[in-house]
Amino acid sequence: MSTRFPHLLSPLQIGSVTLRNRIVSTGHDTVLPVDCQVSPALIAYHQARARGGVGLIVLQVSGVHESALYTSHALMATDDGCIAGYRALATAVQAEGARVFAQLFHPGSEIMETADGMQAVAYSASRCASERFHVVARALTKAEIAEIVAGYAAAARRIRTAGIDGVEIVASHGYLPAQFLNPRLNQRSDGYGGDAAARLRFLREVVAAIRAEVDADCVVGLRISAGECDAEGLEEGEALAACIAMQAELDYVSLVAGTSASLGGAVHIAPPMAYPAAYLAEQARRFRRQLVIPLLLAGRINQPQEAEQLLADGVVDACGMTRALICDPELPNKVVLDQADVIRACIGCNQACIGRFHRGLPISCIQNPVSGRELQFGTLTPAARPRRVMVVGGGPAGMKAAVIAAQRGHQVTLYEAGNQLGGQVLLAQQLPGRAEFGGLLTNLQYELQQAGVQVVLGQMVDRALVLQQEAEVLILATGARPAPPRLEISGGMQILDGWALLRGTRPGSRVVVADWRADWVGPGLAIRLAQSGHQVTLAVNATHMGQALQMYVRDQLAAQLHRLQVTIIPYARLYGVDEDTVYLQHTASEEAMLCEGIDTLVLCQPLQPVDGLRQQLDGLALEIHAIGDCLAPRTAEEAIYEATRLAWRL
Numbered sequence: 075m076s077t078r079f080p081h082l083l084s085p086l087q088i089g090s091v092t093l094r095n096r097i098v099s100t101g102h103d104t105v106l107p108v109d110c111q112v113s114p115a116l117i118a119y120h121q122a123r124a125r126g127g128v129g130l131i132v133l134q135v136s137g138v139h140e141s142a143l144y145t146s147h148a149l150m151a152t153d154d155g156c157i158a159g160y161r162a163l164a165t166a167v168q169a170e171g172a173r174v175f176a177q178l179f180h181p182g183s184e185i186m187e188t189a190d191g192m193q194a195v196a197y198s199a200s201r202c203a204s205e206r207f208h209v210v211a212r213a214l215t216k217a218e219i220a221e222i223v224a225g226y227a228a229a230a231r232r233i234r235t236a237g238i239d240g241v242e243i244v245a246s247h248g249y250l251p252a253q254f255l256n257p258r259l260n261q262r263s264d265g266y267g268g269d270a271a272a273r274l275r276f277l278r279e280v281v282a283a284i285r286a287e288v289d290a291d292c293v294v295g296l297r298i299s300a301g302e303c304d305a306e307g308l309e310e311g312e313a314l315a316a317c318i319a320m321q322a323e324l325d326y327v328s329l330v331a332g333t334s335a336s337l338g339g340a341v342h343i344a345p346p347m348a349y350p351a352a353y354l355a356e357q358a359r360r361f362r363r364q365l366v367i368p369l370l371l372a373g374r375i376n377q378p379q380e381a382e383q384l385l386a387d388g389v390v391d392a393c394g395m396t397r398a399l400i401c402d403p404e405l406p407n408k409v410v411l412d413q414a415d416v417i418r419a420c421i422g423c424n425q426a427c428i429g430r431f432h433r434g435l436p437i438s439c440i441q442n443p444v445s446g447r448e449l450q451f452g453t454l455t456p457a458a459r460p461r462r463v464m465v466v467g468g469g470p471a472g473m474k475a476a477v478i479a480a481q482r483g484h485q486v487t488l489y490e491a492g493n494q495l496g497g498q499v500l501l502a503q504q505l506p507g508r509a510e511f512g513g514l515l516t517n518l519q520y521e522l523q524q525a526g527v528q529v530v531l532g533q534m535v536d537r538a539l540v541l542q543q544e545a546e547v548l549i550l551a552t553g554a555r556p557a558p559p560r561l562e563i564s565g566g567m568q569i570l571d572g573w574a575l576l577r578g579t580r581p582g583s584r585v586v587v588a589d590w591r592a593d594w595v596g597p598g599l600a601i602r603l604a605q606s607g608h609q610v611t612l613a614v615n616a617t618h619m620g621q622a623l624q625m626y627v628r629d630q631l632a633a634q635l636h637r638l639q640v641t642i643i644p645y646a647r648l649y650g651v652d653e654d655t656v657y658l659q660h661t662a663s664e665e666a667m668l669c670e671g672i673d674t675l676v677l678c679q680p681l682q683p684v685d686g687l688r689q690q691l692d693g694l695a696l697e698i699h700a701i702g703d704c705l706a707p708r709t710a711e712e713a714i715y716e717a718t719r720l721a722w723r724l
């Protein structure tokens with residue numbers, strides 16, 4: 075048992091429930107429910123985290139009323155048919171020593187989408203127009219309020235009947251209870267709006283109705299934003315006042331930040347890597363001073379060291395480490411065994427966890443493709459016949475394939491032509507706010523060491539070497555490189571590839587970044603250039619900047635670009651340059667768009683696969699697989715997924 079994390083590993087009492095440690099998987103969407111019910115995949119997902127040693131799992135939101143269905147992938151606790159699913163989940167999680175709560179949820183105006191694609195009829199404290207989803211919500215009548223309050227109570231009864239340890243009322247992120255609390259949204263004059271006590275009435279009735287419906291041992295908690303980070307949002311003082319007023323009726327408060335209602339506020343729902351670790355600590359400290367019940371905090375707490383410090387400082391009583399657990403479900407067990415150094419640390423990229431949710435796809439992790447696919451992958455088993463495996467290319471795809479093949483007992487050698495492992499990640503981590511992306515390499519390097527992979531740097535692989543090594547399996551993971559630009563060029567304008575810029579080539583003072591990829595590279599380069607005093611235009615061949623990005627990552631970049639006064643031109647196809655002009659074409663109208671007075675054009679254009687070795691190997695009697703960018707240039711997520719899928723069955 076580790077002695078480095080005494081606070082994190084100490085038990086915590088919340089109401090009648092004792093947690094074995096202070097590590098919490100907080101409520102998050104998974105897209106694993108089927109027909110709004112608990113599914114075998116959802117049970118397997120949470121069971122993996124319970125087996126990994128987590129203290130508490132808070133399930134994703136459960137709708138309490140038919141008007142609460144904010145996506146077609148939510149859980150609904152609106153009839154007794156849900157009880158069997160919750161029971162199976164509770165049994166599986168509790169059998170592994172973890173405790174489990176369920177979130178009770180009504181989004182109010184924050185309806186994201188409907189199952190049939192029709193625009194929803196949404197409800198709120200008062201009539202309002204929600205900015206992010208462009209929903210105009212109706213004001214609830216008193217009868218409808220009573221129906222929804224009864225819905226909270228009935229949902230709590232069903233969930234408790236199923237054996238779940240507690241319920242958590244979601245008043246965070248601008249959802250319905252927060253819409254009642256917020257004086258800028260709540261304009262009612264019927265006893266549910268007005269002064270703070272009246273605005274609290276809805277929440278007070280919800281808590282009372284739940285308490286009346288469940289047994290005394292059922293934990294009842296509240297999730298709330300310590301400030302919604304939006305001009306119209308609930309403010310910290312208002313949220314704190316509500317917690318103080320309600321704490322006698324509650325067993326704990328779970329603190330987050332932000333709101334679903336605006337793009338800037340929503341970034342805090344899953345803050346990207348540009349936010350510092352544990353960035354809500356000061357807000358939590360102010361809540362801690364005023365509350366006597368246990369306080370949970372989430373928000374970029376990715377490492378046990380950060381969590382231990384928060385607990386040791388008395389800032390909070392437990393830490394939400396949700397993405398850290400998506401990335402490495404074994405994190406708590408590794409902490410217990412004093413193996414914190416081999417934790418696969420979450421890098422806050424948002425790409426495969428919440429990024430997949432926003433595309434309606436089941437949760438996963440860019441670094442751990444088994445997350446959310448527990449049933450598909452099953453248990454990693456030793457290879458039926460260990461073989462000599464050559465992996466060519468030391469980027470994420472090659473590293474991950476080598477790790478898993480070696481874990482299965484194969485004799486694996488990884489060859490990298492350069493003098494450093496990492497591939498394109500080595501460059502990507504140099505972009506502003508992307509340093510943590512390099513954590514992906516740190517994690518993979520630990521995994522390579524642990525798995526006993528032999529790594530050979532500075533070695534080009536050719537047919538002769540393959541023959542000499544008597545490889546039985548060859549995995550090609552040789553990546554991609556920038557393709558030569560297809561451009562009409564006249565005059566002597568400086569033209570640079572984005573990677574060349576990161577390698578140190580100096581641009582002129584007025585720069586166009588031509589961004590075909592619409593991912594984080596173009597905006598990252600534009601930010602870096604603008605921060606060093608260049609006048610920058612970002613010309614994006616997409617409907618908007620960051621079209622390929624998870625929306626919180628995109629919007630955090632959008633805010634930075636705006637503050638730095640970077641000019642953004644969407645719908646922009648690059649077709650030529652002369653001495654001082656970059657020629658663009660509007661991708662919808664086909665009309666010309668000119669950027670004049672330019673010194674340097676920076677290219678973020680399509681990549682091309684590096685796959686020359688494959689042709690050299692024709693006729694050799696060995697098994698050959700291509701994965702990642704050398705198959706087709708995409709992202710690290712596809713590279714690591716393909717590596718995992720291949721090596722798992724090799």
Ligand code: SF4
Nearest residue numbers: 420423424427439440
């Ligand atoms: S996809 Fe990225 S942010 Fe999400 S859990 Fe994995 S590493 Fe963390």
